Amino acid sequence: MKIRNSLLAYRWIIVVGMLLMTVAVRAPVRADNAGMMTPAPLATTDGGEIYHGLCQGCHMADAMGAHGAGKYPALAKDPALTSSTYVAITILAGRSNMPAFGVKHGAGAMFFSPTALGYEQIAAVANYVRTHFGNHYTDRIKAADVAALDKTI
Numbered sequence: 306m307k308i309r310n311s312l313l314a315y316r317w318i319i320v321v322g323m324l325l326m327t328v329a330v331r332a333p334v335r336a337d338n339a340g341m342m343t344p345a346p347l348a349t350t351d352g353g354e355i356y357h358g359l360c361q362g363c364h365m366a367d368a369m370g371a372h373g374a375g376k377y378p379a380l381a382k383d384p385a386l387t388s389s390t391y392v393a394i395t396i397l398a399g400r401s402n403m404p405a406f407g408v409k410h411g412a413g414a415m416f417f418s419p420t421a422l423g424y425e426q427i428a429a430v431a432n433y434v435r436t437h438f439g440n441h442y443t444d445r446i447k448a449a450d451v452a453a454l455d456k457t458i
């Protein structure tokens with residue numbers, strides 16, 4: 306009886322130990338992947354929050370871009386942003402080394418794929434980058450426009 310009890314206790318220690326290890330291993334992975342790699346859907350439809358949560362990891366907080374291990378273009382004063390269609394398609398389907406954020410294009414499908422953005426969120430962040438960081442485009446793209454574009458690509 307005594308041996309049985311201590312065996313049970315031993316088993317518990319292993320179970321608890323394994324649980325703790327899972328937490329210890331998972332925690333840093335989650336911290337590193339916060340934002341751009343977490344497939345959990347983003348609740349906000351605020352363009353600024355989406356930019357600073359998902360895009361600034363590559364394009365930087367001031368949208369000046371970065372050069373280093375990769376080349377991330379500046380969105381600040383970027384003439385390519387003249388076309389809201391170009392911006393929306395880039396976010397939906399990705400471009401060269403930029404990942405896609407549209408569900409149809411694989412975003413959110415796997416743990417390591419980027420967070421999927423809905424059409425309203427894509428419109429919001431497109432409008433945000435086109436009206437911030439020295440960009441002053443006054444026309445706005447709507448969720449319905451993004452949805453229509455997604456059918457064509």
Ligand code: HEC
Pocket residue numbers: 341355356359360361362363364376377378379380383385386391392395396400401402403404406430431434
């Ligand atoms: C993992 C890094 C990464 C993330 C995250 C990212 N981008 Fe990009 N983005 C890039 C790269 C790399 C390019 C350049 C692609 C190319 O070579 O054409 C780019 C290009 C762009 C362009 C085209 C710029 C131009 O001058 O042609 C826009 C617009 C853009 N990104 C917007 C966004 C927005 C908005 C988000 C957030 C929803 C975002 N990006 C998230 C890496 C990223």
